[in-house]
Amino acid sequence: MIEVNDIQEAEEQDFYEHLNVVVDKGQSLVRIDKFLTQRIENTSRNRIQNAIDAGSVLVNGNPVKGSYKVKPFDVISIVLPHPPRDTEVYPEDLPIDIIYEDDDVIMVNKAAGMVVHPGFNNYNGTLVNALVYHFQQLPQLPGNEGRPGLVHRIDKDTSGLLLISKNEKAITYLAKQFYDHTITRKYIALVWGDLAEDGTVTGYIGRSAKDRKVMAIYDEEDKGKWSVTHYKVLERLGYVTLIECELETGRTHQIRAHMKHLGHPLFNDSSYGGNRIIKGTVFSKYKSFVENCFELIPRQALHAKSLGFLHPSTKKFVHFDSDVPHDFQQVLEKWRNYVKVEH
Missing domain, CATH: 3.30.2350.10 (Pseudouridine synthase)
Known part of the structure; x- marks a missing residue:
């Protein structure tokens, strides 16, 4: 456990900063273990608590307990006895398409x-x-x-x-x-509900005050970055709709946050509430059908389908398109069959 008066000594013993976060001015009081679990991707609360117990989590230069409540403008850092590997990328023989x-x-x-x-x-x-x-x-x-x-x-x-x-x-x-914003990017997404018509979503996108792992849409300019998504309906499938989204801006979680903001979260998007039954009947048969769909596509139903840009050498516009992956196709077929049977 690193004591307060040992911080300088710890730094001299080669403790390295792995993460540095300045808390937003609008942040509500929340336990630091919960705050960091929400803020850091692919980690667990238990792992954060272990780091806190080891004295590796500092607030304004001092170690804190897990019960510490973060406040606006707190400077939170995680220090560990080995250097961070953020900038050192190790080659791995992994399949890529x-x-x-x-x-x-x-x-x-x-x-x-x-x-x-x-x-x-x-x-x-x-x-x-x-x-x-x-x-x-x-x-x-x-x-x-x-x-x-x-x-x-x-x-x-x-x-x-x-x-x-x-x-x-x-x-x-x-x-x-x-x-x-001159790159053309189109995604396809399966969203909950029957979208009435094609449209555009705009707003300032920034981290949610309730959950720092997700983004929210604000009206105030100082709360985020301007974002624009144009969408059009490709296929209506009863309680879900297949849409195409064209990005005018490219912000973190833009489509996912925009669709949640519209009240039509992406199908099986666990971060934005799409991993539960939002539209449909109360029959157990329907519940089983949706749960089977979730098993087929255990992720948000979102695919970056096409991308176009001016080529760096030829200066000519080039465009690429990709096939919808198997898990997405399977879920679409299940919904198509469901709509046929019900109608």
């Missing part, structure tokens, strides 16, 4: 369940680990260390297209297009 490659770019069709890049508590088995195994000297954007080749990302449990840069010229050229 490369659908296109040239001297400048790689287009990957990412499987659901694969984390895109290493981060705190999640250093192995990522797409970036696989990329550095298969490709040498991938470039990195300034301030994006530990994420070679990446100019954007998609969530762990979202499948679909991800664009990778192979050299400095390409990563700079593509990053500018993402910044200017």
Whole structure:
């Protein structure tokens, strides 16, 4: 256990900072173990509590107990006796589906369940680990260390297209297009409910004050970043709807948060309330049907289907499309059959 007056000594003994978080000004009082569990992806409350018990969690430079209530502007850090590996990516021979490659770019069709890049508590088995195994000297954007080749990302449990840069010229050229929102990105999603018509969702997207792992939509500019999603109905399937979403901006969890904001969360999206029956009947047969669907697609029903951009060398517009993965297709077929039987 690190005592308060031992912090300086601990630093001299090579304790390394693995995480640094400044608490938002609007944060409500909440236990630090709960706060960190919500804030850090792919971790458990038990693991956080162990770190707190070991004196590895500091608030404003001092170790605290798990019962400590975080306050706005607290500076929380996690220090451990080994250096962080955020910027050191270890090559791993992992399968990746490369659908296109040239001297400048790689287009990957990412499987659901694969984390895109290493981060705190999640250093192995990522797409970036696989990329550095298969490709040498991938470039990195300034301030994006530990994420070679990446100019954007998609969530762990979202499948679909991800664009990778192979050299400095390409990563700079593509990053500018993402910044200017000139990249065309279309996703398909299965959402709860019958969407009345095509439309657009806008708002400032920022972390939820209730749960820091998810995003919320705000009207106030100081609470988040501006976000725009255009959506159109592709197929009505009774109590769910298949839609296409085109991103005008690319924010964390944008489609997932926008659809929840509309009252139509993604099917089986556990973070945004879509992993329970939201629309439908009270019959046990229907409940069993939905639970079977959840088993077929144990993730949010979201797939990054197409991506278009100006090529770094040719300066011509190129467009890529991907097939809907098997788990998504299975669930769509089940809903189509259900609608046929019911009608």
